[in-house]
Amino acid sequence: MTQAIDIDTLRRSFEAGGIAETLPPVHPGEILREEFMAPLGLSAGAVAKALDLPRSRIERIVKEEIGISTDTALRLARLLRTSHHFWLNLQHGFESETLLREIGPELARIERISAAA
Secondary structure, eight states: OOOOOOHHHHHHHHHTTSSSOOOOOOOHHHHIIIIIIHHHTOOHHHHHHHHTSOHHHHHHHHTTSSOOOHHHHHHHHHHHTOOHHHHHHHHHHHHHHHHHHHHHHHHHTSOOOOOOO
């Protein structure tokens, strides 16, 4: 018979680094470059031209120097048959995880409000 593990034990093991290694957040530029541009054989110039954007913007996104704006997300969604939420969620996740790593210790010092009695 297998031993059941409750969800809190599982969470603690992840938080303690017991099961999985923590990977760095994925920049949306990496997804654009590796999952769309490379397989489709698209250059930054070709994507920029199709989106009517400066080539430098696409180059900087795929080099992970800048993030994806709402305007760019809408355009990428149209071109690549995705939703703009896909790109915005990638950007939001990247920013959140990056900032959490940066200010995590500061956040841990904030005391939570106790539940109203």
